[in-house]
Amino acid sequence: MTYxxxxxxxxxxxxxxxxxxxxxxxxxETVVIVSRQGKKQATPWTYIxxxxxxxxxxxxxxxxxxxxxxxAGRTVDCVxxxxxxxxxxxxxxESTLALGKAVRAVKNPPxxxxxxxxxxxxxxxxxxxxxxxxxxGYGLAPFxxxxxxxxxxxxxxxxxxxxILRTSFVLGRNGGALPRLAGLVRLGLGxxxxxxxxxxxxxxxxxxxxxxTRAILDENMSGAYLATSPNPVSNAxxxxxxxxxxxxxxGLPAFSWMVHIGAPLFLRTDPELALYGRYCVSRRxxxxxxxxxxxxxxxAFYNLYRAAPR
Numbered sequence: 001m002t003y004x005x006x007x008x009x010x011x012x013x014x015x016x017x018x019x020x021x022x023x024x025x026x027x028x029e030t031v032v033i034v035s036r037q038g039k040k041q042a043t044p045w046t047y048i049x050x051x052x053x054x055x056x057x058x059x060x061x062x063x064x065x066x067x068x069x070x071x072a073g074r075t076v077d078c079v080x081x082x083x084x085x086x087x088x089x090x091x092x093x094e095s096t097l098a099l100g101k102a103v104r105a106v107k108n109p110p111x112x113x114x115x116x117x118x119x120x121x122x123x124x125x126x127x128x129x130x131x132x133x134x135x136x137g138y139g140l141a142p143f144x145x146x147x148x149x150x151x152x153x154x155x156x157x158x159x160x161x162x163x164i165l166r167t168s169f170v171l172g173r174n175g176g177a178l179p180r181l182a183g184l185v186r187l188g189l190g191x192x193x194x195x196x197x198x199x200x201x202x203x204x205x206x207x208x209x210x211x212x213t214r215a216i217l218d219e220n221m222s223g224a225y226l227a228t229s230p231n232p233v234s235n236a237x238x239x240x241x242x243x244x245x246x247x248x249x250x251g252l253p254a255f256s257w258m259v260h261i262g263a264p265l266f267l268r269t270d271p272e273l274a275l276y277g278r279y280c281v282s283r284r285x286x287x288x289x290x291x292x293x294x295x296x297x298x299x300a301f302y303n304l305y306r307a308a309p310r
Contacts, residue, residue: 004064006030007216008110010050010099011072013037015175016116016208020069021045023209029066034058053094059102065110067216070099070152073116076141077177077273079264085140092148100155112161114215115152119168119201119228121145124276126197129232131283132166132224149224161222163215168201168228168280170208173304180267181239182246182305190243191253196236199279201228204294204303214290226282230295235277238297245301 007024009017012033021031021043031045036052050058052072062068072095074087096115103109122130123137136142149164156162171178184190203211208227215221233241243251254262256275263271282290294300 003030003032003061005066006032006061006064007067007069008061008065009033010068010070011035011052011095012069013047014071014075015172016170017071019172019175019205020071020209020212023213027213032061032065034061035072052091053098055098055101055105059105062099062102062110063106064108067112067114068099068103068110069114069116069212069216070096071116072096072099073148076120077269079268080140080270080272088140089144089147092144093151096148096151096155100151103155103157103160109157109160111159112163112216113152113156114163114165114212115149117149117152117164117166117224118145119166119226119278119280121149121166122278122280124198124278127279129279129281130226131281132226133283137278161219163221164224165211165215165227166224166280167208168203168226168232170205171202171300171304172205177273178304181242185239185243185246185248185251188248188250188252189254190239190246190248190251192234192236192239192251193254193259193274194235194256196234196239196253198235198275198277199232200235200238200277201226201232201280202238202297202300203227203229204292204300206303207292207294210293211285211290221288223284225284226280228280228282229292229297229300230281230286231297232279232281233297235274241297242301245298245305 013035025044034048034050048058073092078084120141259271
C-alpha cells in the first residue's frame, strides 16, 4: 500500500498516540501508526508492525509523509529496576536512531519531525520555575532526556524542520496517570504526597493535541518547546482541586515513607514520580502566542469529568 502526504506516528499505540490519531483523523488527515504493539481493534488509521529499533519494510511508509511524530519509548510508570532503566533509555534512543536511518533511506523525507521529549529533563528543583532556557537537571530522567534529544538531533536531515516537545503530565480521563489518581481520590486516599510542595506541570490532552497540530502546520515553529500549561501547581493543590471536582471532601495524605513502601508494592511504580516534581512554564509558547483552551487546572478537570463549574 502506498501513501502520500500522510502523518506517521511512531510508537502511537499508547494513550498519547491514540488520542492524537483520533484528533488528526477528525481534521481529515491520513494517519499511519508504526508500533511494536500492533492493531488491537478496528480503527480509522493504519497500523504497521515495528520492533522499535531496526529498519524493515515499515520504513517505506516514511516516504512522502507530511510529518513524522515520534512518541516511541517504554513507559516510565514502573519500578526503576536496572533492567527497566536500561529499557527506558534504549527504547527512546534506539527508536529515534532507527527513524533517522529510515528518513535517510527514502526519496521524499517528511517536511517536519516532531520529537517527544520530557519536562523531566530539568530535574526536580523544589521551587524554581523552569523554562526552555533553564539548566538541565541531574539523575536518570534528565540523562535519558538529554540522550533522547541528542539522538534526535543526530538523525535529522537539513531539509527537515525539527520540533522537540518536552512534555509534562498530560491530563486525560481515559489514559495516562490521571485515572489512577482519580481512583485513589474516590477511595479517600487523594491527599498530598510527601511534603506536597513539589511542583506538578501539566497540560490538558486537547491542548496537547492542538500543540502537535501546530507543530505540524506552523512552519515558523522550530526547536525545543515545553509542552505544559502556563499554570503549574503544587502536588497539594493538584490533589485538592481533583478532590473538589470529583466531589470527595477528604483525602488522606501519604507521608514520604508510605509512598516509598506503597508505590512499588501496590501500584508497581516509582515513588519518585509522586515525591518529586518541577514547576515549568513555556516562555516560547507564550512568546509565540499559543492559546491554551485549558490554562487553569480547575477548568481542565471539569472538562475531563464533565461537571458544571461551581
